[in-house]
Amino acid sequence: MSAQTRVFLGNMAFVIKKMMGRKKTDRASRLRFWSALNDVGINSVFFIVITLGFVGTIMMLHGGYQAARIIGDSNLVGPQILPLMIRQLGPTLAGLMVATRVGTGMAARIGSMVVTEQVDALRLSNACPVNYLITPSWHAALVMVPILSIFGITAAFFSGMLTAYVVFETAPGVYADWSFVSGLDAVEALIKSISFGAVIPLIAGTCGLSTHGGSAGVGRATTNAVVLSSLAVIILDFFIGALILGLR
Amino acid sequence: MSWGSFVRSADEMLTLILALVTGALGGRFDARETWQQLYLVGVRSLPIVIVTAIFAGGISAIQVSAHVVRFQAYDAVGWGFGFVVFRELGPLLIGLMFSGRVGAFNAAELGTMKVTEQLDALRVLAINPLNYLVGPRIVAMVVMMTALVMVGNVFALLGGMLTAQVLVDVDPMVFWISLTDYVRPVDLFNGLVKAGLFGFVIGLVSCRHGLAVDGGAPGVGRAVNQAVVASALGIFCFDYLVTAILP
Amino acid sequence: MIEFKNVSKAFGDRQILKGVSLTVDAGKVLFVIGKSGAGKSVLTKHVVGLVRPDSGAVLFDGVDVSSWTEEQFYPLRKRCTMVLQHSTLFDSMTIVENVALPIRKHRQLGWNAALETATSYLNDVGMAEYAKRMPDTLGDGLRKRIAIARALALQPQCVIFDEPTTGLDPQSAIQVDGLIRSLADRFSVTCIVVSHDLRSIFSIADRVVMLYQGQVLLDGPADVFRRSEHPVVKQFMSGVPDGPMEL
């Protein structure tokens, strides 16, 4: 294990300990939480709606062309892709987009503060950098990633519906057939998005705190943040999916 | 993003593309640097692409299986899997990871060179940064992204077969036959076209944001952030276009 | 021959140069002096097109280059290059590779031949023993000398040195001074030197120009400065903090 990996893991343990620790809530900490909610949630909504909107269209096109080729009828596609949108593509792509936007943003901001010694200034004034810089985003992500997933799923649903209607002449009523969607799909979506919300700020924040060495260091930290948190999303997706598949 | 800044950045992007096309047509891209970038981009991203591909294969097998279990259509697992992975999820997830690993790295590297005046140092040595740095990087990303998706397909297939066997007890042979029966070469080709385009988008966007860095270390962090966000938008946009144009 | 005609330059609402006119004689050593922030770097960067004037003209051998495109500047930069103030080396390359890069790009030499030639340039500045080191492992004084070697590797007819001896120990500074003087004397290279170093000024300058408040305050041989009765010049030469000079 390289020295850097050791530092990274040490920092991560420190961050987890601090995030779990009891802390007092005052006006300032509530303000930080609201601003993190704004950053994680409001500022990502547009991005996620656009990307997941593309995904809904892409899925409908794929499904429609394949169904037309193999069974000669693309009316059955809607009900087939809805569960997939809900339990997998919605939460996972929303998670990846949060990792991309929020993860890099956090690492860039915290990393810049580390190299310009603002984090040391925080420490000197006896303020815990984790509580200041990471915990608010962590709480915000726990709340917002599930909500963003719902926004993403909705965007994918409607763009798929539009595509079905325009390209394959499938009536919206035929497309929006929920009979294959089960409660388990919703549970899977919820578990996934909450876990993504939990790990992304943890990883990105740790990458930010582990920054060293000027502007090149900030670049490295930001790159690590997006790679590691995206990878975490994909790996979690696999294991949670496997777990739920076992329950079917 | 306001309308004015959108027009400005679109204009900048067009200028950059135009300069690069001129450089490429004139054969002015630095050959040595291109080989070096091909190597570096490959080395940098191969491990992460392999891991991503294995899990992408696993995820696809799980999601396809969830359908298949309901309809008891075990011989369709390979088909559904192959289609989803080769055409869509493989290039998409590998593209997003590639953007994080290579694109972000690239934006950071060029941004650092910009703030430490290394780009000016190239210019005063009469070396055009567009032909020396940017062109070779974009070429390397297009080529390597395509190659990596080919490699990724193999690993995704392994991950998918293994997952299908362990979780839903689908025999690898059954999996393979249903895959080869239904998945056409055009599906694989389609995925590779996407891969190349994603590589181009990631290269262009990350270089543009790197070159535009202003304001020291915080500027570099911001540029990486903007580069990966813009690349993701570009990836989904091209994904849609390819899917719509090449059915 | 290089000529500035009434050059003005502002960044935002800060007017840095307010109509600077100045002729640089070919094959001579011209010093540009002035306090920090006087605009010495900005003025000299105009010659190689890193900065473009808001108004006025920069003539190079009688041709006005101030409205040239970036593309047009590349051939000129082979003949007239600049050693930037922060002696920016390329971080990702070893010292010898830094020097070899312009040789490979502009002298039709293969990489190995370029490396060999680069070593001889490093020898000229006494840096051959550091050939295999990475730039970030060296201090400012050493980096400065490597940047000088890299610029000379272009075999230019004109070199701008932005503070070549700042941060060097006295022995190395004298060595660099000797190098600049011999460039002018033996190869008739035009040298523009930005400096605060009074010792350099009096030992190697053919002519000195002092910038003050965006304009040329005094222009002539070094002796003129020693004898000048102008209060600002006197204060600059004596280096005392109080005086009429605006800080």
Ligand SMILES: Nc1ncnc2c1ncn2[C@@H]1O[C@H](COP(=O)(O)OP(=O)(O)OP(=O)(O)O)[C@@H](O)[C@H]1O
């Ligand atoms: N690209 C730029 N954008 C904005 N301001 C600039 C830029 N380049 C230079 N300046 C400003 O112009 C002024 C003159 O800068 P310049 O670097 O020419 O000073 P100088 O005489 O070389 O001083 P020093 O001895 O510190 O190098 C400075 O105040 C600097 O902040």
Ligand SMILES: [Mg+2]
């Ligand atoms: Mg200067």
